[in-house]
Amino acid sequence: MSDSAHAEDVKKHVRIYIAVFGALAALTxxxxxxxxxxxxxxxxxxxxxxxxxxxxxxxxxYFMHLISEKKVIFALLIFTVIFLVVLFVLTISSYHDQIGGHIVP
Amino acid sequence: MDIPYTATARPDTGVYNAKVGIWLFLASEVMLFGGLFSAYIFLRIGAPAWPGMLGGQLYKTSFDVLNVPIGTFNTMILIASSVTIVMSWASLMMNDFKKYKRYMGLTILCGLAFLVVKAFEYNAKFSHGLFPADGNFLAIYFTLTGLHGLHVVGGIIVNSYFWGPGSKMWKTDPKRFTNRIEVAGLYWHFVDIVWIFLFPTIYLL
Structure with missing residues (x-):
């Protein structure tokens, strides 16, 4: 949430927090x-x-306030997602690069 | 020398410095857990059976090894703690320090409850002779949940400091203290998100 958030806005957000909790419990x-x-x-x-x-x-x-966050945080997160995807792609492609056989469970 | 922009936003980023700091830290944490999740995928796609042979016995599904109702209960505890910590921050935003103490106290109790339940789960595995070295499933289960548990311990320590001695800052610099609680909350929510992905991956699939 931005630093200009006021107490009145926060009161409205409290209702959203409770609704999100209900949604998270239901989805679980x-x-x-x-x-x-x-x-x-x-x-x-x-x-x-x-x-x-x-x-x-x-x-x-909602809990981490990304819905109303500044650009600099999203810029950070875009790089994070790119690196995470590269990490997964490298790992999975390395699986197909091995010489025969299965991994012993 | 004072640390700059702890209470007010830095003009070029638009946020206070600690917020950029915690998001950078969380980015590194995403890569840490991402590495272990990719290890899980690697082990899983290469396994002829999952969980497979553990301690000389064949297990066909993760339901046969792990206690799903207890895992679900722990998920609910962690979700509840995410609500209580965001409510503790909201209480400070509304200048209600008493409510902050109550909600932060509840967050700490939820964190402790999560660890106690996890300890019972670990003990149940050990008492059945199931240890990390007994198969890839158990190895990745103990590694992922163990690392996550350590993060919960870290969060409890920080939250306890802000509930106890660290809360004195509310009297001297309330804006900075409120920001500190937001940052502690961001970390705690991250730990919750990791569990949100970890629970179905390990327990349900």
Missing amino acids: VITVAVAYLHLSIVPALIVALFIAGIKGSLVAA
Whole structure:
């Protein structure tokens, strides 16, 4: 939140915080309920990560105030996301680069 | 020499310095946990079965190894603590120091409750002879949850300081103290987000 935030604005935000808490709790119950359906790995992965993505976005947007944050913070986050994606791509592509065989579990 | 822009925004960035600092730190934390998550993906896609053989026994799903209801309960605790810490900051913004103390105290208690539940979970694994060295699933489970647990411990220490001796600053420099609580909150929310992704990844998939 910007430094110009006033006490009156904060009072309005408190109601949003409670609503976000309700949404996070509900989404947690949904993700666990879906897991008990024991779907195959691909749909299970999509549903679990989709719900986790929504939950993470809610926390970042409202609790971490990203919804009203300054440009400098977003600039930082864009670089972070780029480096994270590169990290994942490098790791996964290195898996396909190995010489034969499976990793011993 | 005083640290500049602790209470007011720096003109070129538009935010106080500690906020840029904590976001830079969180960016490094994203890479730390990102590295471990990518290790998880690497182990998972290469495994013929997951969790697979652990301590001489074959486990077909993570439900057979981990306690999902307890993990869900811990998720709820951490989500609740995220609300209480943002409410502690909001209380300071509304000049209500008593409410701040109450909400920050609740945040600390939630953090401790999370660790106690995690300790019971770890103990249950150890008592069944399941240790980090007994398979890739357990290795990545203990590494990821252990590192996350250490972050919870760090957060509790910082939050306790701001609840106790550090709260004296409210009388001398309330704006700076409010910013400190926002920064502590940003860290705590990050720890919550890590768990939001960690819980389904390890417990449910």
